[in-house]
Amino acid sequence: MIRALRVFGWLTGLLLIGLGISRMAFSLDSIPDGQDVNATVDSETRAAGALLIGFGVGYLEAFRRSPIPAGAVRLLAGTMALLGVSRLISMTNAGMPHPAFTVACVVEFAAAALTYWYATLADRPLPH
Numbered sequence: 211m212i213r214a215l216r217v218f219g220w221l222t223g224l225l226l227i228g229l230g231i232s233r234m235a236f237s238l239d240s241i242p243d244g245q246d247v248n249a250t251v252d253s254e255t256r257a258a259g260a261l262l263i264g265f266g267v268g269y270l271e272a273f274r275r276s277p278i279p280a281g282a283v284r285l286l287a288g289t290m291a292l293l294g295v296s297r298l299i300s301m302t303n304a305g306m307p308h309p310a311f312t313v314a315c316v317v318e319f320a321a322a323a324l325t326y327w328y329a330t331l332a333d334r335p336l337p338h
Contacts, residue, residue, distance in 0.1 A: 283325060283328065287322045
């Protein structure tokens with residue numbers, strides 16, 4: 211089960227880094243239904259890409275350690291849930307986004323739940 215946890219963590223980290231690089235390099239062109247925006251929104255979109263990269267690196271760092279630090283994994287799970295919460299706030303205030311982002315919201319909550327659950331597995335002592 212620890213192997214599955216490591217694979218999940220690495221996959222999540224690499225996907226977040228890929229998304230972040232895409233946002234930094236291509237800004238709104240990397241977003242379905244992205245449109246022309248002013249310099250402020252472009253700046254914020256690219257800055258969010260940098261945060262996604264940092265978040266992804268956090269996943270890689272946590273899941274490369276042995277034993278996997280359960281506290282760090284819980285923090286990552288909470289951060290992932292905050293991504294979903296931010297999307298729900300946006301849906302409430304601005305309306306429904308492109309369907310890809312509705313799916314992203316569901317995936318973020320599911321990933322947060324799985325990450326948190328996996329953290330409980332990391333707490334268990336390894337069999338010798």
